[in-house]
Amino acid sequence: MKIIFTISEVEELVKTGGLADVGKALPLALKAAGHDVAIVMPYYQSIRQQFDLATACPQQTLFAESTVYHFDIRQLNWNGIDVYFIDYPPYFDRADLYSNTYEAYSDNGERFSFFCGAALMAMQSLALAPDIIHCHDWHTAMLPFLLKHDGTGEFANTKSVFTIHNAAFQGVHRLETIPFLRHHRGILSQVHGGYINMLQTGIEFADKITTVSPNYAQELLTDLGSHGLHHRLVTRQQDLSGILNGCDYTQWNPATDPFLPKNYSADDVGPKQHCKQVLQHKTGLAEKSGTPLIGMVCRLTEQKGFGYLLPVLDELMDHNVQLVIVGTGDPKVCMDLGEYAQNHPTQFAFINGFSTEYAHLVEAGADFFLMPSQFEPCGLNQMYSLAYGTLPIVRAVGGLKDTVIDPKDDAANATGFVFSLPSPEGLLACIRRALLFYYEHPERFRQMQQRAMHTRFTWQTAANDYQALYQQLWPV
Numbered sequence: 001m002k003i004i005f006t007i008s009e010v011e012e013l014v015k016t017g018g019l020a021d022v023g024k025a026l027p028l029a030l031k032a033a034g035h036d037v038a039i040v041m042p043y044y045q046s047i048r049q050q051f052d053l054a055t056a057c058p059q060q061t062l063f064a065e066s067t068v069y070h071f072d073i074r075q076l077n078w079n080g081i082d083v084y085f086i087d088y089p090p091y092f093d094r095a096d097l098y099s100n101t102y103e104a105y106s107d108n109g110e111r112f113s114f115f116c117g118a119a120l121m122a123m124q125s126l127a128l129a130p131d132i133i134h135c136h137d138w139h140t141a142m143l144p145f146l147l148k149h150d151g152t153g154e155f156a157n158t159k160s161v162f163t164i165h166n167a168a169f170q171g172v173h174r175l176e177t178i179p180f181l182r183h184h185r186g187i188l189s190q191v192h193g194g195y196i197n198m199l200q201t202g203i204e205f206a207d208k209i210t211t212v213s214p215n216y217a218q219e220l221l222t223d224l225g226s227h228g229l230h231h232r233l234v235t236r237q238q239d240l241s242g243i244l245n246g247c248d249y250t251q252w253n254p255a256t257d258p259f260l261p262k263n264y265s266a267d268d269v270g271p272k273q274h275c276k277q278v279l280q281h282k283t284g285l286a287e288k289s290g291t292p293l294i295g296m297v298c299r300l301t302e303q304k305g306f307g308y309l310l311p312v313l314d315e316l317m318d319h320n321v322q323l324v325i326v327g328t329g330d331p332k333v334c335m336d337l338g339e340y341a342q343n344h345p346t347q348f349a350f351i352n353g354f355s356t357e358y359a360h361l362v363e364a365g366a367d368f369f370l371m372p373s374q375f376e377p378c379g380l381n382q383m384y385s386l387a388y389g390t391l392p393i394v395r396a397v398g399g400l401k402d403t404v405i406d407p408k409d410d411a412a413n414a415t416g417f418v419f420s421l422p423s424p425e426g427l428l429a430c431i432r433r434a435l436l437f438y439y440e441h442p443e444r445f446r447q448m449q450q451r452a453m454h455t456r457f458t459w460q461t462a463a464n465d466y467q468a469l470y471q472q473l474w475p476v
């Protein structure tokens, strides 16, 4: 099949979070399965700075009401996949992707609606004729609508799949701030009180809707777990499915990881201790091999459970335990973590930055990896942690519930520690249980590490599931 991904982030090209991991791994897995895969994404400033790319065809012109957009399509052959970039500097030649520090750009609705229209036009101009256009998150959620309403003859047989990576981000904007869409105001059923919800539009118009774990797909159908979308999703329930993300074991393998000071494997876990020592050294923590070290690498947002963690830090630090957090995001969380690190320099470290090197070192050097998420559509770091023998401590939500097994639920297959209660107390009790296990059952801890390292969630499995879904739209 000819499959085109429209997506805002692809690891190695541009990344702010987990969307990029999928933007790289899934197209490659589908290509390895024999499909013809291409990607269309914005030509962000950081990509422009990395690559000086040639245009793929003469300058394009799009009209929307009285607005005229002239843009270029640039092309890169990346890992054997053609990536086409929409080059429209007024919208994409900016320091950040979505926001000015933590303030979302006020024209995000217009930027990404235009991107969807431009992506369709690029596919026409390049005669790509896809069987499937696979859209991801609110940034590309207008495309299924535009495909149905503006798509001409070339797209008569093209189907759309829309994957929700995070339903909390919906792209809600005043239609009047989106010149690109204004002429559709009469037919856009998602406009309420002058606002358009782009994620909802994607849900309404895509031929199939997926999300990134089976459990999150179930949660999305409930009042509590759907971020207000359950009525829409229940209506489309027949077309909704959850396909678990994978782990890219070429990139996340402690035996070959170039970021580690020493490599190790399930057969020889010993050098993991050296990684811990280096992590402690680099972050200024006391270099104590017997003190359990908990790591966390994430965007600093409510989603990731800081509302549970911050209130119990004092009680946690009363224990013989260390914590390293690597992340960027909410300035208030940054300030709190920075202050805490200053006051507890040998026990608590905070790296306020986006660092791939630290992300890998924390996965290898920590004993536990913490993900106390409020909600978590899939989560990738718990899978990376399993591969590194770093036992995840997670809340039983979304994909975390699908991928981590607690000893109290299934001792013979346990791979981490899981709690349900959405509260600081629930989190603290679970961390204490994990610490006790570490101290009192070193042999069982090692067995759990081994088991975790042998657990596999492959992108090939995910690609097979997506392929089966595409085939429902394209029966052969």
Ligand SMILES: Nc1ncnc2c1ncn2[C@@H]1O[C@H](COP(=O)(O)OP(=O)(O)O[C@H]2O[C@H](CO)[C@@H](O)[C@H](O)[C@H]2O)[C@@H](O)[C@H]1O
Pocket (backbone or CB within 6 Å): 016, 017, 018, 019, 021, 022, 165, 166, 212, 245, 297, 298, 299, 326, 327, 328, 353, 354, 355, 356, 359, 376, 377, 378, 379, 380, 381
């Ligand atoms: N400061 C930092 N430095 C270096 N690397 C950092 C970093 N902060 C985050 N990362 C990296 O970004 C990725 C984050 O992935 P997640 O799946 O945990 O989260 P995210 O919430 O962004 O993704 C959303 O989409 C993904 C993909 O579908 C879902 O798994 C997830 O549940 C959903 O919220 C990981 O590769 C992590 O190592």
